[in-house]
Amino acid sequence: MIQADAYHARLSRLRDCWRPAPDKPEETPENTLLALWWTAAGAPRSAVSAATTMPAALDVDAQARLDTLLAQRIAGVPLAHLTGRQHFMGMELLAGPDALIPRAETELLATAAIDLARAAVQDRADALVIDVCTGCGNLALAIARGAAPVRVQASDLSTDAVGLARRNAAALGLDARVDIHCGDLLSPFDTPQFHGGVDVLVCNPPYISSGKVPAMAPEIAGHEPALAFDGGPLGVSILTRLVQDAPRFLRAGGWLAFEVGVGQGPAMARRLRNERAFDAVRELHDGAGTVRAVLARRSDVVEATA
Template identity: 60%
Template sequence: MTGPALRQPADTHALGEAAEGLFAQLSQALQQGLQQQPDKPEETPANTLRALWHLAAGRPLSAQAAAAAALPPLTAPQRERLHALVGERLAGRPLAHLTGRQHFMAMELLAGPEALIPRRETELLGRTACALLGELVHSRAAPVAIDVCTGSGNLALALAGTAAAARVYGADLSPEALDLARRNADHLGLSSRIDWRCCDLLDGFDPELLGEVDLLVCNPPYISSGRLAAMPGEIAGHEPRLAFDGGPLGIALLNRLVREAPRFLRAGGWLAVEVGLGQGRAMQQRLEAQRRFRPVRPVQDEAGETRVLAAQLA
């Protein structure tokens, strides 16, 4: 991470001169030793250190949650632990794997190497899907929503938290990812609202929900196989390849989902997917060419890039 000199947080002053100096020293080490990951903008050097500081004190928090929490005093053994944690972070271990926490759409989730770490960019899909589900509950007593490629369960959990009346399913090919998703549901008190399935996309629902689904959500792997070697080691070396390898063009699962979705969606039901940078226009045309989806709505991020497509089955 490189950038301007860090300003000392006010709460370090209250901890005393020694703690203030320790924070400044370790902040500088993180600023100089790490590259800022654009997909994790919340992980600034200061927020990273705050999260590790809380972890050393015995309180695991995500970077976002740690940014708003007052720093506690550390004992001598805890300061040693903090130095070790900073060393692990500088060696490339993801912050969310160290803390076991990641913030997503106001939820403090459990995180680990079993599934892709939820990114802030996926909150655009989460907000889009939750808004659609919010509309559906006005016309459907118990709308059915499925999140495929659920990973840690972040999108399924966001949907379940949005509409208590909805029947929410979360599906993933990885048993390890589903175990983490189940633990997240327990952690958030949402276990009774979600049915988890270990299956390849929609294979675990056929013929159970044919023509019955109101909302189908997916954040699929969309990195082309040829680009994997150029990915940061922090991602490629610590997060499951299954979660980001999208095949030769990066759209293998997206294309398959577009083909399979109409069998499961009811008339008027919605498909909402995240797409990679530069994939939005082509996937929109792919959906429109099917002539089964009207309308197809592109959703742009803050930079004006299409990162989500929402398509309604005619």
């Protein structure tokens, strides 16, 4: 049984010295401490998973490990880097500095992509999803898990992220249906095999403008890979390329689905509505009414080629 006095003393310290980050609302002082407690005990788990069970008592060495972890968390080291775990769409994922930590806000895009993939599977048994900027693989794996037997191909420019994503696929038993490649956006798939054959193309891109990066919370800018959040001068460099390239890969009736930063959604939706290659555009709003994801359906217009 957990030592009540030791638990409450550390919880009081955490409450006094640390405040939850807005981008990780699932982390509270209580489940943060429990996640660190489990990690010190040698059974790491995410804040969400740790909140459901009470860990056992710690011996002297484990208590020392807990105090070290607690000091690191108060100093700003992300919880997922200390535990090596992050919860996303019901999955317990491996996490770390190799890739962006999955956020709860991305579950809006994941849920929509799963629905689109399920609809595609009903139409054809060999339905195909491509996830670019896959990071630790959270979107690709959530779609594969939620829309079986859909096939998923994923890519990331970072070799470190690709390695982490592959480890997650193996840990979840999804590596037979999820292939993860190292490459820039759609370049790993730029072959006739994929042209015009993709049912859902999904992306959670870097979308923070370069000028805003220095002002980001140190917990993000100082610990997570800049490649995963720096979206160029206006924050939409990757999205601009994606919108331009997507029609070549999507089948008629296929969907492009991507996350956007706060304030970017309406402009990206307007751009897509002005593109002949798309015939339907949806804006997905979060609980605050902000557009955080955009979906666009590939029309059956055949573009002229040079």
